[in-house]
Amino acid sequence: MENVEDGGPIGEKLQKTENGIGNIVASHYNKLEEKGIHHRKESRIYYMRNFNNFIKSMLIQEYVDRILNNKPEEEEKKFNVLDIGCGKGGDLLKWGKYPVKHMVGVDIADTSIQQCKERYNQYKSKQRGRPVFTSEFYAADCTKTDIKNLYSEPDIKFDIVSCQFAFHYCFESYSQAVTMLTNITANLKPGGFFVGTTPCAYEIMSRLKKNESKEVGNSVYKISFPEDCDLDPPAMFGAQYMFHLEGVVDCPEFLVYFPLFEELAKKFGLLLVSRERFGRYFDKKKTNPEAQNLMKRMSALEAYPSDDLMGDKEQYSYPESQLTDTMRTIGTMSIDEWEALNVYTVFAFKKLF
Ligand code: SAH
Numbered sequence: 016m017e018n019v020e021d022g023g024p025i026g027e028k029l030q031k032t033e034n035g036i037g038n039i040v041a042s043h044y045n046k047l048e049e050k051g052i053h054h055r056k057e058s059r060i061y062y063m064r065n066f067n068n069f070i071k072s073m074l075i076q077e078y079v080d081r082i083l084n085n086k087p088e089e090e091e092k093k094f095n096v097l098d099i100g101c102g103k104g105g106d107l108l109k110w111g112k113y114p115v116k117h118m119v120g121v122d123i124a125d126t127s128i129q130q131c132k133e134r135y136n137q138y139k140s141k142q143r144g145r146p147v148f149t150s151e152f153y154a155a156d157c158t159k160t161d162i163k164n165l166y167s168e169p170d171i172k173f174d175i176v177s178c179q180f181a182f183h184y185c186f187e188s189y190s191q192a193v194t195m196l197t198n199i200t201a202n203l204k205p206g207g208f209f210v211g212t213t214p215c216a217y218e219i220m221s222r223l224k225k226n227e228s229k230e231v232g233n234s235v236y237k238i239s240f241p242e243d244c245d246l247d248p249p250a251m252f253g254a255q256y257m258f259h260l261e262g263v264v265d266c267p268e269f270l271v272y273f274p275l276f277e278e279l280a281k282k283f284g285l286l287l288v289s290r291e292r293f294g295r296y297f298d299k300k301k302t303n304p305e306a307q308n309l310m311k312r313m314s315a316l317e318a319y320p321s322d323d324l325m326g327d328k329e330q331y332s333y334p335e336s337q338l339t340d341t342m343r344t345i346g347t348m349s350i351d352e353w354e355a356l357n358v359y360t361v362f363a364f365k366k367l368f
Contacts, residue, residue, distance in 0.1 A: 035187050036255070036267050037123060037156050043266045044102065044124035059261050059325055060235050062317045063352040067359075069315035070293055071179055071212065072109050073300050074361050078208045079113045082174045085206060094174035097121075099157050099199065100181025104131035107138055115148035117171065121162050121198075123184075125154035158184060158191035162198045172204045178211035180359075186269035188252050192279060200283040203366045209285055214258070215292060215360040216270040220249065222358075234326070235261045236355035251275055260355065273360075285364035294357045316346030325349050 032038065058064065082094050093116040098106060101120030110118060122128050131152050139147045153165045163169045176199050185195035199209050219238055222231040229246065230239040237259040240246060244254075254270035277287050291299070300306040310316060317325055319334040326349030334347035 034159075035191070037159070037184075040184060040266055041123045041125070041156075043264075044122075045126035047127075047263070058263075060263065060352055060355070062314065062325060062348050063235065063356050064263070065313050066297075066315045066348065066352075066356060067180075067212075067293075068105070068109075069310055069313045070296060070359075070361060071106060072309060072313070073296070073306060074210055074212070074363070075106070075109050075113075075177065078175055078210050078363060082208065083114070091116075095119075095171060097173045097176045097199075097202065099176065099178040099195075100184070101128075101131055101152065102181075103127045104134040104152075106177070106179060107131075107134055110148070111138060118148055118150040119166055119171070119173075120150065120152040121155050121157055121165070122152075122181075123154065123156045128152050128154040157198050158187065158195050160194070160198075161201075163201050166202075171202055172207075173202050174204055174207045176200075176203050176207070176209045178209070178213075180212050182211050182213045183268050183271045186252055186271050186276075187255070192252065192276075196279060196283045196285075200285060200366060205284070205366050205368050207366045208288075209280075209364040209366065210362065212293075212359055212361050213271050214268065214358045216249070216254075216272045218292065218358055218360075219256075219270065220246070232259070233351040233354055235349075235351045236358070238358070273362075280364055284366050284368045286367050287362070288365050289361070289363040291361055292357055293359045293361065294353070296361050310346070317348055318344040319347045320344065326351055 079094070083092055086092055086094075093114045095117045096110060096115055096119070098110075098118065098120040101122050102124070104120065107118075120128070120131055122131070135150050135152070151167055153162065155162055155165060178199065182195070185191045203209060219231070222238075223229060223240075223246065225231075229242060229244065230237065232238060238256050239259075240254075240256045246254075249270055249272075251272060252269070255267050256270070257265070258268045259265045273290065280287065301310070319331050320338075321344070324331065330349035330351060331347065333350070334345045337345055
């Protein structure tokens with residue numbers, strides 16, 4: 016994939032400006048093509064992407080259930096959601112399974128917002144008269160803009176705020192993290208939840224240490240810090256690295272040191288209720304029959320053995336060791352994909368006041 020730092024969509028040089036890396040990030044995501052399901056299947060990380068979607072589905076389900084269960088009897092069993100860094104609307108269908116009343120989506124990449132609106136309209140037209148939640152989508156930098164001024168109803172109250180694979184962009188600076196948390200909490204109801212997924216700084220740092228290098232990765236992902244940066248210890252904000260994920264992401268990101276995130280969130284009335292790396296979160300969910308069903312429908316795992324495995328044969332030593340005479344196949348993933356997705360953590364905060 017083309018590196019966005021080498022040139023923007025109309026050939027201009029895109030570099031970090033005084034205003035930070037927002038323009039590089041927006042340009043990167045704007046340039047990502049909308050690829051059909053068939054193309055996606057050819058991707059080396061087809062199962063990993065499905066798995067990530069499965070994790071998001073489980074997280075959304077868990078906290079939507081809590082919101083609906085906590086609603087008083089007399090209250091309408093519907094809720095409002097804010098999706099920060101909504102991208103092309105990859106989670107619209109996930110939300111569509113629940114009684115969402117209204118959705119607001121915001122993303123820094125205007126082309127993605129355009130595609131998100133189209134995806135919503137397509138979704139709506141497919142519902143053939145069945146009630147569909149209302150929505151509004153905006154292109155804005157959530158680390159620098161007071162986004163509630165954009166909303167059609169600036170006083171709208173959200174039951175849940177979701178920020179999937181996007182929160183880490185605000186750790187560029189303290190003021191950006193504060194603006195992001197202001198946006199997350201300004202309209203979030205007390206008792207509501209802030210849920211998301213983000214890379215885990217502990218895991219990244221421990222992998223670097225093991226590698227005795229400022230770079231770590233495998234055939235599907237690579238994390239690299241500039242050679243001249245001081246990582247002992249890394250900066251609290253602005254600890255920038257390049258994240259490369261095969262065919263999807265090639266973008267500057269920032270370390271999110273979780274204790275700092277948690278401390279800062281507290282000042283905004285957010286109490287951490289759950290934080291787990293993807294692998295462990297999966298382990299907790301995988302025995303649930305409903306989750307197993309969804310896992311199958313979403314093709315979250317690769318069948319082993321198979322003639323067209325995504326990775327090389329040696330990437331599957333674990334499922335090979337687990338196979339028994341009575342098993343025809345086992346659901347699994349190549350080691351490289353598993354390592355890449357385990358960089359990530361799910362988190363959930365509850366708004367106390
Ligand atoms: N949440 C979506 C997209 C994840 S990709 C999903 O899970 O599929 C990360 C998204 O964060 C991109 O769409 C990118 O444009 C957005 N993003 C990055 N920095 C941002 C910022 N400062 N403000 C708003 N969105 C941002």
